[in-house]
Amino acid sequence: MSATLKSNITFIGGGNMAQALIGGLIARGLPSTRIMVSDPVEAIRQVLQEKEIQALNNNVEAIQHADVVVLAVKPQVLATVLKPLQGLFDGKLIVSIIAGAEIETIAELSGTDRIVRVMPNTPALVQTGAHGLYANENVGSDDRDLASQILAATGLTIWVNSEAQIDAVTAVSGSGPAYFFYLMESMIRAGKNMGLDEKVATALTLQTALGAAQMAITSSNTPSELRKNVTSPNGTTQAALEVFDRAQISQNIQTALAAAQKRSQELAHELSDSTKTT
Known part of the structure; x- marks a missing residue:
């Protein structure tokens, strides 16, 4: 974390x-003094300011003294946000x-x-995220280390x-939390159908999910072996499990993830095309 502690992050x-x-x-x-946020929504800026984070509504000013700029805007406004900043990312x-x-x-x-x-994925909100990172040959090892430390x-990075x-x-992993929530919903519903109180079914399901994940993370055995x-x-x-197999649950999960991958590819192409016409 030493490199990150010396960086100004916007x-x-x-x-x-x-x-x-x-x-x-x-x-x-x-230190919070090394963090700055630019956001057009006043309510968000107020929340950050209450946490002693510098927050303003001026992207140019915000990145002026930054060593690292984290882009965390919606895809549809990417071009609107970046075009006025072109040429300001040197260093x-x-x-x-x-x-x-x-x-x-x-x-x-x-322009860089x-x-x-x-x-990233949403469990980052509770410090248990899983982040996939990629950088091309223009990014050196120090920058890779810095990005890893931030995420x-x-x-996990x-x-x-x-x-x-x-x-x-x-x-x-990006869409993955929703799959597990879907399974949790189904298990809770099944528990209720079998006569359990909803709170009981929910508590048992969530603790079981947590325990299974913790076992898989800490065990030397694979999930298949467990x-x-x-x-x-x-x-x-x-x-x-025999019911799952007859319903081809494993094959359907693989098909579902392939559909998510394909949609991710499509969204990237759509965003690329839209920025060229903006």
Whole structure:
């Protein structure tokens, strides 16, 4: 974290993900005086100012003394935000957490190719995020380390070998929390159908999800091995898993993630096309 502690970091966009990163950085020792946020929404600026974060509504002023600029705006306003800043990023590292924004698109709009692209996920809000990162050959090892330190403030950081793999990261971890929430919803509903109180079914489901994840993270066994360990022959777990297999749940999950990956690719192309016509 030493390099990060010496950096001035500006966030363009102060929404939930930006606030999660800011909270994680401060918790790790970055002085709030080294953080600045630019956001057009007054309510967001007030929230940040109450936390002693410098917040203003002026992107040019905000990035003036920044070493790192974190882009955290909605994809549809990317061109509007970056075009007035073109040529002002000399000496600065850009870290983009904008879904679908390819490095080439950001480079064309910003006038710099010193860019790290990140696909975060929402558990970053509770410091348990999973972040996929990619940077091309224009980003050196020091910049990679700096980007890793910033994102590690809210969870796991994984570098991928090609920008195309960011679409796979989007499908697996970017959208992934929704898949687990979907399973939780279904388990809670099943518990209620079997006579459990909704609060009881919810508590059991959520704690089981937490426990299973913690076991998978800390165990030397793979998830497949852990599943087999709790599946007694002709037991209750096997009865449930046989229903999953007959319904081809595994194959359907793989098909679903492939659809998410394809949509991520489409969104990137749509954003690239839209910025060329803006």
